[in-house]
Amino acid sequence: MMLVQPQTALADPPTADDFTIQYWTTEEDGSRGRQMTANDLRGYVNKARCECGQAVSARVRLQSSEARDSVPVRTYIGNNCDTAEAGNNRQNFRCALAISDFTNTYTRNIDLEFNPLWLATGVTPDSPRDINTAEARYGCDAQTGDGGIWICVENSDQTDCQVGEFVISGTQTEITDADGNTPALTFDFLAPTINATDFRASGGDGSVVIKWDNSTTTDIQGYRALCANADGTPVDGKGFSISSVTAENRGTVYYTAENLCPDGPFDQVDVDPDPEPLPDDSGTDTDGGTGGDTDGGSTSAAGFGAEPGVAHGGNADCCGPGTCGNSTCIAAVSAELGECENGNEWSQACADLALDYCEVCDGEGSCCAENSTPSCFDSACSVSVCEEEDFAYCCAGRWDAACANRAKDGVCDICDAGTTGEPGMTSGTTTTTTTTTTDTDTGTDTGTDTDGLDISGIQTLDWDYVCSDFIAANASSARIDHLTNDLDYQVLLVAFDYAGNPVPASEVFIATPRETTDLWEQCDAQGEICGTGGFCSCTTDGPSRQDTGWLFLTGLLGLLARRRRTASRDGGQA
Amino acid sequence: MNPAGLLAATLLTAPAADAPPPGTPSDEALERQSTVSFGAGRKDKFGRPGSPQRFAVEIKMGPYLPDVDRKYTGSGFGPYTTLFGETDGGGVATEDPKKGLMPVIGFDWQFFYAAGPLGLGTQVAFFRDKASAILANPTPEDTTIRSEADSVTFTLLPVSALISYRFELLADRFKVPLVPYAKAGPTYALYWARDGRRNIARDDDGDKGLGGVWGYTLNAGMMLRLDFIERGTAKKLDQTTGINHTYVFGEFSFNRLDNFGVGNSISVGDATWFAGLAIEF
Numbered sequence: 001m002m003l004v005q006p007q008t009a010l011a012d013p014p015t016a017d018d019f020t021i022q023y024w025t026t027e028e029d030g031s032r033g034r035q036m037t038a039n040d041l042r043g044y045v046n047k048a049r050c051e052c053g054q055a056v057s058a059r060v061r062l063q064s065s066e067a068r069d070s071v072p073v074r075t076y077i078g079n080n081c082d083t084a085e086a087g088n089n090r091q092n093f094r095c096a097l098a099i100s101d102f103t104n105t106y107t108r109n110i111d112l113e114f115n116p117l118w119l120a121t122g123v124t125p126d127s128p129r130d131i132n133t134a135e136a137r138y139g140c141d142a143q144t145g146d147g148g149i150w151i152c153v154e155n156s157d158q159t160d161c162q163v164g165e166f167v168i169s170g171t172q173t174e175i176t177d178a179d180g181n182t183p184a185l186t187f188d189f190l191a192p193t194i195n196a197t198d199f200r201a202s203g204g205d206g207s208v209v210i211k212w213d214n215s216t217t218t219d220i221q222g223y224r225a226l227c228a229n230a231d232g233t234p235v236d237g238k239g240f241s242i243s244s245v246t247a248e249n250r251g252t253v254y255y256t257a258e259n260l261c262p263d264g265p266f267d268q269v270d271v272d273p274d275p276e277p278l279p280d281d282s283g284t285d286t287d288g289g290t291g292g293d294t295d296g297g298s299t300s301a302a303g304f305g306a307e308p309g310v311a312h313g314g315n316a317d318c319c320g321p322g323t324c325g326n327s328t329c330i331a332a333v334s335a336e337l338g339e340c341e342n343g344n345e346w347s348q349a350c351a352d353l354a355l356d357y358c359e360v361c362d363g364e365g366s367c368c369a370e371n372s373t374p375s376c377f378d379s380a381c382s383v384s385v386c387e388e389e390d391f392a393y394c395c396a397g398r399w400d401a402a403c404a405n406r407a408k409d410g411v412c413d414i415c416d417a418g419t420t421g422e423p424g425m426t427s428g429t430t431t432t433t434t435t436t437t438t439d440t441d442t443g444t445d446t447g448t449d450t451d452g453l454d455i456s457g458i459q460t461l462d463w464d465y466v467c468s469d470f471i472a473a474n475a476s477s478a479r480i481d482h483l484t485n486d487l488d489y490q491v492l493l494v495a496f497d498y499a500g501n502p503v504p505a506s507e508v509f510i511a512t513p514r515e516t517t518d519l520w521e522q523c524d525a526q527g528e529i530c531g532t533g534g535f536c537s538c539t540t541d542g543p544s545r546q547d548t549g550w551l552f553l554t555g556l557l558g559l560l561a562r563r564r565r566t567a568s569r570d571g572g573q574a
Numbered sequence: 575m576n577p578a579g580l581l582a583a584t585l586l587t588a589p590a591a592d593a594p595p596p597g598t599p600s601d602e603a604l605e606r607q608s609t610v611s612f613g614a615g616r617k618d619k620f621g622r623p624g625s626p627q628r629f630a631v632e633i634k635m636g637p638y639l640p641d642v643d644r645k646y647t648g649s650g651f652g653p654y655t656t657l658f659g660e661t662d663g664g665g666v667a668t669e670d671p672k673k674g675l676m677p678v679i680g681f682d683w684q685f686f687y688a689a690g691p692l693g694l695g696t697q698v699a700f701f702r703d704k705a706s707a708i709l710a711n712p713t714p715e716d717t718t719i720r721s722e723a724d725s726v727t728f729t730l731l732p733v734s735a736l737i738s739y740r741f742e743l744l745a746d747r748f749k750v751p752l753v754p755y756a757k758a759g760p761t762y763a764l765y766w767a768r769d770g771r772r773n774i775a776r777d778d779d780g781d782k783g784l785g786g787v788w789g790y791t792l793n794a795g796m797m798l799r800l801d802f803i804e805r806g807t808a809k810k811l812d813q814t815t816g817i818n819h820t821y822v823f824g825e826f827s828f829n830r831l832d833n834f835g836v837g838n839s840i841s842v843g844d845a846t847w848f849a850g851l852a853i854e855f
Contacts, residue, residue, distance in 0.1 A: 200722075202721070202722040202723040203721075203723055204707075204721055204723030204724040204770050204771070205707065205721070205723075205724050205769065205770040205771050206771060207723060207724075207770075207771065208723070209722070209723035209724075479723070481771065514709055514710070514711070514721065515709070515710040515711060516707035516708060516709055516710055516721045516724045516726070516769070516770040517657075517707060517708045517709070517710050517726075518657075518707060518726045518767060518768070518769035518770065518775035518783070519642075519653065519654065519657055519658075519726055519728050519767040519775055519783060520767050520769075520775035520776060520777045520781065520782075520783035521710075521769075521775065521776075521777050521778065522653035522656055522657055522708070523642075523653040523654075523777065523840075524777035524778055524779065524781075525653070526646060526648060526652060526653045526656070527646070527648060528777075528838060529642065529643065529645055529646050529652060529653050529654075529840075530642060530653065530767075530783070530840040531785075531837070531838045531839040531840045532779075532781045532838055533781045533782045533783055533784055533785040533840075534781075534782075534784075534785040534786075535764075535785050535786040536786070
């Protein structure tokens with residue numbers, strides 16, 4: 001795009017400090033909602049909002065305290081826009097262009113709305129750059145990082161923006177949190193990694209209790225329990241709703257597109273129908289920017305670390321054919337198969353063995369749904385899928401939806417109907433545990449499975465199934481009350497991150513609330529041994545025989561005291 | 575040995591008041607060397623050396639098990655043992671419950687001295703028992719009659735008003751570091767039972783497992799006055815903080831908490847022992 005400079009130079013071109021950048025939420029109809037808080041900047045843009053096309057509204061303004069050169073100023077939406085513009089971005093997909101105008105125009109408030117998808121991806125090479133007509137290279141796939149507005153002030157004779165001409169590098173906002181940090185606008189389209197295992201559900205009196213082991217720390221912000229009747233319908237009196245699509249959740253709510261925009265997306269962006277798989281570390285790095293960047297764009301500035309699932313880096317190559325740079329993995333595999341001693345000639349056979357022998361190939365996520373890691377947690381399933389040529393990338397790159405679909409397509413037993421293929425689960429069965437003593441936890445498993453039950457409803461994660469308050473990430477149990485004894489319920493625990501991206505953390509359990517006996521009922525059953533309660537047992541039943549001695553003794557002491565006082569008075573008178 | 579003989583033996587074995595053991599500095603020597611003014615010859619209105627002594631505070635702990643099943647005369651275990659007792663693998667009670675640990679805090683106002691302070695005070699204790707609830711309708715498929723999901727609890731909060739007497743004459747005058755004592759008085763024990771839903775328990779008649787029960791408490795024990803370990807430090811403590819004496823003690827405690835047998839009331843007393851620390855100031 002060629003812009004014609006209409007005026008001669010008056011002063012230095014604007015710098016980062018001359019611009020103010022503000023972000024707002026938007027309603028379903030695209031109208032501006034409230035201004036984003038620090039919490040919003042860190043956790044508002046999630047996968048559901050991306051899939052729903054819930055726009056982010058922004059305002060850009062150039063302070064006009066002095067006359068400026070009237071030079072071309074371009075505003076882009078995305079991440080790594082400077083390196084992409086220079087053509088050396090790892091993705092090489094340039095950012096969408098939101099505004100292209102001259103300095104003077106920027107001295108007025110310029111409002112714009114953009115689909116959150118543009119925070120994470122660039123435009124396809126043959127696409128127009130304009131944000132309203134551009135085609136996105138990737139959809140709302142598993143990516144996370146900092147994005148935002150990039151502003152390039154052209155100050156050279158070259159017509160396109162150069163790396164050094166970006167004065168605003170995506171992370172600049174006007175919001176400061178309580179700790180004095182200025183968070184960038186974070187996009188998080190990546191489901192969290194499940195950190196809990198050994199789920200058990202058991203029925204209490206009018207309740208179901210879920211317990212799990214919680215041993216490691218990941219990016220899970222918390223949990224919600226979901227309940228359904230045995231026939232798969234939501235339980236009366238349960239369910240969850242939000243006051244508006246712009247409500248601030250502070251990490252206590254999960255979102256899915258079906259919950260957020262049940263009537264369909266608010267806005268849509270054309271996406272490249274045949275994108276290449278995302279690189280492992282896509283979208284996580286926004287530094288390398290120019291002036292005005294305060295923290296290098298890291299998402300860890302306020303405790304929001306990078307998603308663990310994208311941490312495999314180049315070592316993940318060992319998990320697919322090609323090369324393997326992990327010496328430990330090479331040694332382990334070559335011990336089994338001599339031809340794998342050369343990491344530069346890493347065959348499919350080597351890669352298959354690596355899935356079994358190399359820690360770097362241990363997947364962490366679901367097999368039956370897309371996850372952020374190469375391969376999935378079940379090595380047998382990973383091998384079965386990745387040994388097919390078309391799906392070899394599933395173990396070297398990312399276990400995407402196509403990998404999951406292949407796993408569900410009869411390749412992996414763990415993805416048979418009735419299971420979700422999540423870590424920590426046993427295929428096809430669920431377990432309930434019953435404590436057998438009052439002081440210890442020795443117990444036996446009694447098992448209840450979901451065979452024959454329709455669990456598809458609860459697996460949609462519809463908010464109508466939510467039956468618990470927010471459960472903190474460090475919790476290891478949850479109690480769901482107000483259920484009916486002796487009825488079967490489906491129960492599912494959902495984990496989500498700060499942005500509200502959910503992932504089923506447990507399998508669907510069947511649990512049955514059962515009436516229990518307390519001390520008072522037990523006393524009643526054994527002859528009202530505990531009496532009738534109350535703060536004054538002032539009944540007219542009269543004393544029992546065994547305690548008449550106490551009353552007699554009390555009376556005797558009283559008589560003695562009176563006699564002594566009488567004697568003392570008589571003595572005094574004498 | 576009768577009490578008179580015991581007293582005589584104690585007096586004979588105790589060191590004389592004005593003759594400290596060899597190597598032990600005299601009170602006068604301690605006073606000369608100290609930077610703290612001991613107030614030579616200072617005595618309270620009852621003639622005891624040191625600052626005035628008006629109060630005592632004690633904390634103690636001991637095993638406790640409310641005798642809820644005391645009135646149970648049927649076969650097998652009573653209701654409390656059935657719920658809170660030791661169980662087999664199937665959750666069925668096989669033994670009495672283990673005693674729980676009961677912390678107690680007490681306070682005395684010492685208003686009269688007659689060879690030892692006579693006091694009026696109070697003490698507050700706390701006890702809680704917890705067990706997995708029993709399934710109301712266990713089935714043959716159940717390997718245990720207990721619920722993993724539900725726990726039931728029984729909590730007791732006895733509050734006592736006690737008159738106390740501590741025989742401190744030997745300790746005050748003859749440096750025998752032992753102080754026998756006794757306390758007695760009425761007790762009101764608040765209690766509440768919770769069901770598996772964490773609500774206050776109710777029986778089928780709607781009666782709540784919540785209330786209070788009257789009774790009485792008798793305590794008798796022996797206190798070891800710790801001043802003898804460092805007499806100089808004890809005196810400094812008195813001068814600087816007003817704490818006259820510090821003790822460790824053990825006591826036998828008899829609690830009959832059943833509304834004096836009147837009416838149909840729960841029984842939550844026990845006969846047990848406590849050990850603790852006390853100070854007088």
